Structure formats: C-alpha cells, structure tokens
Amino acid sequence: MKRWWLAAVAVWLAASGCAKEETEQKQSLQGADWMRAQTFGTAKGAVLDQGPAERAVASLRQRDDVREVVAVNSGERLLVAYQIPHLKRWKRKKIEKEIAERLRAMFPGYDVVSSSDLKIFWKTKDLKTKMEKKRWDERDLQREIGRIEKLSKEQT
C-alpha cells in the first residue's frame, strides 16, 4: 500500500514537473487568471498617448530572454514590466541590467522604471486593463505609476 502511494506521488510530481510553463502559470493564478489573458502590450484603447510604451514593448519582445512584456507611460514616466523565462532566471540580474540600459538609451528624456518582478507585472497589467476600460486623466495615471514604482523599489 505504501509503495503504491509513493509511486503515485512520484508519477504525479514527475508529470506536473514536465508540464509546459504556460499550463503551470494558468494553474498558479486565481480568479482573474492574469497570465492566461494574452499580453497585447499596451493600452491601445486609452486616450492618453501610449506610443513610447508601445515602442518599448515592441523592442523587448524581440529578445528571447523576455517572455511577456507590458508597459504604460504617462508624461515623462515609462513603466515597463516583463517576465523572464524560468530557466533564464539564472541570469536575471544581468538581463535586468541590460534591459534597463537599453530602455534608458531608447528613451533619454524619460524616467524609465523597468522590473521583472511578477507582482509589478500583475500591477502594470492590471493598470493597462483598467486604462482600456475607462478614461484616465494624466494625474491619476501618474499617481498609479508612482505607486507601482514605489512598490518596485521596496526592499523589505
């Protein structure tokens, strides 16, 4: 009986370990199912100009060490959140540094905040979805981006 139990657990763990990343992500999130929703990149429906955000998304999507990207901009602020594929997380710091430098070079006049943190990705994605649903004025968007930026810099 014990052996059967052990074998069943081993098979289950092996099967779940071999599952594709996308399937795992779908299971890991509740309710809103954030990851299942396709990332179209930027809030196209928003009245506010999202040109810089769209360019940032298009640029980062070309990299094979970035899985999903979402970006929002307002005024001189650009917030970019992305996901690094699981096995490439070994080089996370290096990838983050490269992306931050690339974005700063692309948008010299902007205050660029980039993060690979999952929470920041969720928050940015949420903000983008909200922007598509209702009209946002510049000040509200700035405040929301500021909140996410503050969260991304939190250490403890």
Next chain:
Amino acid sequence: MANEKRKKLTPVQQEYHLFEKERETKRPIVRNCACAFLVGGTICAIGQAISYFYMYFFDFTEQTAGNPTVATMVFLSMILTGLGVYDRIAQFAGAGSAVPVTGFGNAVISAAIEHRTEGFVLGVGSNMFKLAGSVILFGTFAAFVIALVKTVATQWGGL
C-alpha cells in the same frame, strides 16, 4: 571504517568488524533520497503557494514576499510539531523535512516540548534553542563568509 584506522585494529577487532559488516542492516539510501526529495519538494511547493498568496492578496513583491512566507512556514511547522504530525512526516521524509526552513520550527518546538517538565525558565527557556542554536550560529557565520566572498569578488575581482 577507513582503511588507515582498520590497520591499527587487533586481529580480533578486525574479525569482529567484518562480522558486524556482514550482518548490519543495509540503509535504504535510494528510498531515503526519494522520500526526502518528494517531501522536501512538496514543502517547497507549499512555500511557493504561500508566497504567491502574499503577492496576490497583499502588496508584497517577489523580493519582499520571502519574509512573511518563511515566517508562515516556520509557524505552520511549529503548530504541526505541537500536534505531533511533523514528527511522523520527519520519520518518513528524513532530511526532506529537516533541511527546509520548516525543520527550524520543528527543532525549536520539539526541544521546548522535551524540556517542558523541567520548568519554563530552566527547562523550556534554556533548552529551546538547543538544536536550533547551531542553525542560527552556522547560518549567520555562513552568511558572513558568503558576504565576505561576494565583497571581495565584486570590489576587487571585477565581477
């Protein structure tokens, strides 16, 4: 036993050593490793789920979710030790339940339970960290050494 040491043994002792070696029960190393892997992995999966919980429902990022996750895992293992459940898991899993951070909670509470009869101050108070004390000491020391290596490597090693 190492060959060097065995050479120093008397013929009778050597004979006894061989006699003992033939009869002692073999340790099921592969089975133990498999159990430790499965249970240790399950504990880590639970930890990951708790981490996601904190990130999803509270304002914790991937970086900051670690602290409440560790606290929760230690707390849960303490409760399970008090209820006598963790001991059973540990019997089955061995290192799989001792190596993760939950093993720390188990070490603290099991020592506290063991010495409860000696009183709260001299029993529980002085023996609570009997096992966990070495974890704290060597954990702190290891962190210091690694920080030292990192400082040297980044400051002068050009990394």
